[in-house]
Amino acid sequence: MRLAGLILLLFFSFSLSSEGVNIVRNVKVDGGHGIYRLTGEARLNGSQIYYNVEDGHNEIIQEKTLVFKDHHSEWQPFDMVINVPKDRLPENGSLLLTLYTKDKSSQAYSILLEKFTNREKLTR
Numbered sequence: 630m631r632l633a634g635l636i637l638l639l640f641f642s643f644s645l646s647s648e649g650v651n652i653v654r655n656v657k658v659d660g661g662h663g664i665y666r667l668t669g670e671a672r673l674n675g676s677q678i679y680y681n682v683e684d685g686h687n688e689i690i691q692e693k694t695l696v697f698k699d700h701h702s703e704w705q706p707f708d709m710v711i712n713v714p715k716d717r718l719p720e721n722g723s724l725l726l727t728l729y730t731k732d733k734s735s736q737a738y739s740i741l742l743e744k745f746t747n748r749e750k751l752t753r
Contacts, residue, residue, distance in 0.1 A: 653738075667710075667726070677695075679694055682725065695707055721746060
């Protein structure tokens with residue numbers, strides 16, 4: 630049996646912190662085959678939150694900034710869609726989104742978008 634890909638509906642109820650202050654919580658990821666929707670809440674505390682997408686070896690989507698209307702310390706919802714071209718999806722392996730800030734004590738947090746096993750090349 631060949632698996633063309635695994636569509637994931639993941640719910641993460643976690644907090645990502647920078648300098649002991651939670652910056653992201655209640656992140657939900659759904660989608661598959663290169664189109665992913667992420668929702669959640671972020672508290673910026675004057676910082677920007679950045680993301681990129683990679684497969685563990687190659688950066689698929691270069692650094693981008695999550696855009697918010699305000700930069701208050703209160704929790705703000707976010708809703709983003711990530712489109713990865715079909716020809717950039719891994720044939721075997723995982724597609725990961727990494728969230729981070731550029732604060733001195735910041736850590737990077739990876740979220741699994743999709744895991745591929747023996748995927749045939751899909752065309753758009």
